[in-house]
Amino acid sequence: MTQQLKDRGRWASLVLLSILLGIPWYWPEDNFGWQAWLVPGWVWVTLVAAIVLSALVVWGALRGWPDEPVE
């Protein structure tokens, strides 16, 4: 069960990573009305995506890996 969860986490991370990398494709127009604050909306979305990705990697490092017993 634990191994299954780890595998699921690993694949989920990869899928999410792929989605995050695709962000620029889905915001070709800056139509979120966030332009008024510092930078366009797509930049904020990209930054939030980076934070999520970072959190996911932290989780992966501490919980999802490695699959060998820790010394």
Add this chain to the structure above:
Amino acid sequence: MQDLPLETGSLIFLAGYLLSLLIIGWFASRQRQDRSLGDYYLGGRGMGLWVLMLTLFATQYSGNALFGFTGQAYRVGFTWLAILHSMIAVVAGYLLFAPRLQRLSREQQFITPTDYIEFRFPSRALSALVALCFMIVLINYVLAQLKVMGLMVEGLSGGQVDAFWGVVMLAIIMMVYSTMGGMRSVAWTDAIQGAMMLTGFILIALIIERDMGGWSPAFAQLRDIAPEKLAPPEGRAAVTWFSTVVLIGIGASVYPQAIQRIYAARSARTLQQSLAGMAVLPLFAVVVVLALGFVAIARFPGLEGAAADQVMALIMRDVLSTGWFGHAVVTLLLGAILAALMSTADSALLTLSSIFAKDIYGKYIRPTASDAGCARVGQWCAWLILGGLVWLSTQENLTLYRLFVLKFEILLQIAPAFYFGVNFPSLRTTPIMLGLVTGLCVAVSGWSLGWMPFGLHPGTVGLLCNVLMIMSAHSFYAIKPSGTQSSN
């Protein structure tokens, strides 16, 4: 680099920093347990959490991170945010192979990155090719650092010290402490660099907000002056975004010097915790570096090509004019930059010398040589290589970013050997060898021709061909009747 009018106090601080490196080298030499290669090149495999995290951080964030990233942010605008995702993706990449590799390195007593390749894929030709690729990458890496070192010394001295002599002075200091303490002194100086760099970034961000008009007006000005640099990537640029994340995310995770740090971790848990910390650091370091580049678009318009790599220096010149606090922060940041350049160069040089000593001298030239003998040869080799590179650093005429990309084109082709090798036990040597050769041919020829199909870097195209070749060859061997397979 731009001339920076530093006061005597700042110059004394920088000189004191350089002196402290020699003291660290002496202290590290006192910590050596024996004369073995493992003790010299891996610090006795006892690297703790903070040193490991900061040395991995310092390995990833070199002089390129400060000058190259800001320069590229200035040149291309917000589409360079791809580098933020790339630097986090590097850690994600580590997670796919590093924990198992660390465990194996303990069991098999690996010293060089090539040791794993030779253990997993027993082929002399493959390990020699990988060693050669690593050496080319490391030479490229050291060369890039030396180039910036020269520019920096020239700028700091107001042009009074020639770039060549600046590089010579710093290279000698670097070699003395790394020869004395090996990986220990290199990792300790890396840790100091990492801490200084993070502090410097946070303080410079505060200064821009407090004393230089603030971030908000700077971005507003940017919208007026260069709105095209705020635009999201479209078409080819969007593909290049993806390609950059793949290129750097996968390529940087197999830096040979980073792989040696994986070997040097005290335990699997130490490595896990260090990688967790590494995943957060880009959110501070990279965001500030990029923001500086973006602000510079409005502040220093009109810089093109290699001149854009100077924007960091231009910002520091402005920060200097804000008063004593600005002066202190710039001094700290200059120390961090100097440290970043030196620590990256010394890490690469140490790995380079280990590959030469163990994988070439110890295997092909004098297989009967003792560990101590190999380590000694490695030290001399490092001096010789550095001498050649110091000379070369004054001859080349490439922008920092171009140097930065070249090494990834090659590293990316080696990555499948680590990623697949660790995770797929049934994978044999021949598919990896064929994939590597195919990937290298595509990547290097594409790079030399300046070829970027659909906005993809030649290295990414090479990786695709590499992986396809591995899969095809693996399938071919898998369906061959038993008894007809080669031993590999």
